[in-house]
Amino acid sequence: MLGGKIRIGIVGSGGMAGNHAKNFAHDDVGELVAIASRNTGTGLDLAQKCNARFVPNWQEMVQQEDLDGIVVCTANDSHGEIVIASLEHDKHVFTEYPLARSLEEGKIAAAIAISKQKVLRVSHSEPVLETHQAIRQEIEHLGQLLVASFLRLTPGRGGRPEVLFNLRVSGPPAHFFIYHIYPVVDLFGQAKWVEANAIYNDLTDSEGYDQFVNTVTVGFKDGGIGHWTWAGGIEIQSAEQHHRYVLDGGTLVNSGEGWQVSTRSGIESITPISVQHSSVVDLWLSEVLDNNLAAAQIDTAKALDAIHISLLAEKAMQKNRRVPILF
Numbered sequence: 001m002l003g004g005k006i007r008i009g010i011v012g013s014g015g016m017a018g019n020h021a022k023n024f025a026h027d028d029v030g031e032l033v034a035i036a037s038r039n040t041g042t043g044l045d046l047a048q049k050c051n052a053r054f055v056p057n058w059q060e061m062v063q064q065e066d067l068d069g070i071v072v073c074t075a076n077d078s079h080g081e082i083v084i085a086s087l088e089h090d091k092h093v094f095t096e097y098p099l100a101r102s103l104e105e106g107k108i109a110a111a112i113a114i115s116k117q118k119v120l121r122v123s124h125s126e127p128v129l130e131t132h133q134a135i136r137q138e139i140e141h142l143g144q145l146l147v148a149s150f151l152r153l154t155p156g157r158g159g160r161p162e163v164l165f166n167l168r169v170s171g172p173p174a175h176f177f178i179y180h181i182y183p184v185v186d187l188f189g190q191a192k193w194v195e196a197n198a199i200y201n202d203l204t205d206s207e208g209y210d211q212f213v214n215t216v217t218v219g220f221k222d223g224g225i226g227h228w229t230w231a232g233g234i235e236i237q238s239a240e241q242h243h244r245y246v247l248d249g250g251t252l253v254n255s256g257e258g259w260q261v262s263t264r265s266g267i268e269s270i271t272p273i274s275v276q277h278s279s280v281v282d283l284w285l286s287e288v289l290d291n292n293l294a295a296a297q298i299d300t301a302k303a304l305d306a307i308h309i310s311l312l313a314e315k316a317m318q319k320n321r322r323v324p325i326l327f
């Protein structure tokens with residue numbers, strides 16, 4: 001750290017890299033120093049805009065000694081490898097979700113962060129989301145989980161990155177929609193088994209597709225069922241999603257108009273509770289600055305629990321049977 005600022009290198013030069021670069025421009029704690037991109041056009045352009053140096057590949061950048069932290073903004077299939085290499089070179093790491101495309105890489109990343117005493121955070125923002133923290137408080141008084149269910153329908157029209165609907169690069173929807181699984185794991189803990197089904201329409205040899213349905217069901221270690229349904233590329237005017245957390249003492253519901261809790265005494269809206277950090281990057285930077293590893297280690301373990309579900313769901317879809325989750 002130079003002059004108290006955490007010196008950052010970003011890997012990638014697409015949408016998320018641009019967002020992070022813009023935010024670092026106004027950050028008092030982090031300073032963007034370098035952009036590594038295999039795409040010279042977008043990489044040079046972004047580096048120039050942010051007054052950062054351009055590095056033609058991430059393998060070179062993670063070795064550079066004037067960097068304290070690496071922010072990984074590449075497609076899903078490269079996160080694990082870049083996270084591991086960055087940690088091995090003694091960098092703190094912030095990675096866009098999912099933590100990794102394989103469980104093996106995810107486990108190695110989590111273990112190296114601990115052995116190297118580095119702060120590794122995945123971009124799951126629930127630790128800094130006021131409503132999520134309020135839900136956590138609420139469910140503490142509602143007893144045992146019966147079922148947590150989630151449904152999302154996404155229209156086919158409109159632009160979407162091609163890499164998203166691609167099994168090899170992004171994983172199945174259960175994996176690239178990991179940000180619907182993580183919050184449930186954060187609230188209800190690890191799963192002990194997973195069942196899953198999938199339909200991919202117009203699947204090509206390069207594993208791209210146009211329409212999909214993924215369903216995933218888990219049994220939580222602490223009791224209760226979790227269930228997710230995603231359908232994408234479908235004929236619906238606009239995206240919709242529905243959450244239901246049914247506990248034996250009450251039910252939390254959100255169908256797009258905000259969270260409500262329903263108990264014997266009636267229905268109430270969930271009131272957000274205030275949190276300290278404005279974003280998960282902000283939280284990561286403060287942890288790096290204070291060398292505060294504990295909360296990030298717990299959170300990385302949850303991100304790993306979440307990809308246990310999405311990646312073993314992929315296995316369950318392939319094998320067409322229930323798969324136990326062994327930790």
Ligand SMILES: NC(=O)c1ccc[n+]([C@@H]2O[C@H](COP(=O)([O-])OP(=O)(O)OC[C@H]3O[C@@H](n4cnc5c(N)ncnc54)[C@H](OP(=O)(O)O)[C@@H]3O)[C@@H](O)[C@H]2O)c1
Pocket residue numbers: 011012013014015016017037038039042073074075076077078096097098123161163176
């Ligand atoms: N936190 C959030 O709210 C949020 C929102 C959207 C996405 N995400 C996550 O953020 C990540 C990036 O998404 P995005 O929308 O920014 O994607 P994007 O616009 O497609 O950008 C991806 C960037 O990574 C580069 N890249 C891809 N694979 C690479 C590899 N194997 N090695 C080196 N560079 C590689 C691409 O280079 P090329 O130009 O050469 O392909 C491009 O510069 C994804 O993992 C996604 O899940 C998070």
